[in-house]
Amino acid sequence: MVPMTKHLDTMGGSGPWLLKEYTPNKLISYVPNPSYFGKHPQLRMVVKPFVAQSDTSYKQYEANQIDQAPVPIAQLDRAKVLPTSSSITILPWRTATLPSTTW
Numbered sequence: 646m647v648p649m650t651k652h653l654d655t656m657g658g659s660g661p662w663l664l665k666e667y668t669p670n671k672l673i674s675y676v677p678n679p680s681y682f683g684k685h686p687q688l689r690m691v692v693k694p695f696v697a698q699s700d701t702s703y704k705q706y707e708a709n710q711i712d713q714a715p716v717p718i719a720q721l722d723r724a725k726v727l728p729t730s731s732s733i734t735i736l737p738w739r740t741a742t743l744p745s746t747t748w
Contacts, residue, residue, distance in 0.1 A: 659680070660681065661677060661678055661683060661685065661686050662675035665690065671694065672692055672693060673692075675691045676689070676690050700717050703716055703720060707727065
């Protein structure tokens with residue numbers, strides 16, 4: 646089976662974003678799709694770095710290296726006093742238990 650990431654540069658679509666760059670284990674970036682028929686994005690580009698540790702992206706956010714990151718629960722009180730704390734949105738976690746299946 647060929648991984649989907651081998652064909653990212655040839656993929657098409659009708660959504661608001663087009664792939665600009667994909668570097669395995671480093672980042673993925675998107676630019677607005679000029680052929681998109683809906684409301685065009687207001688951003689010129691979106692870059693999403695990949696991180697190995699769950700708290701790494703929050704540390705990058707604290708250092709003003711990225712614009713958005715999940716806040717670890719242990720850091721929530723600290724995050725509330727950051728200069729950007731007015732933009733923190735707390736989303737409730739929902740969990741579901743799937744029934745076990747006997748094979």
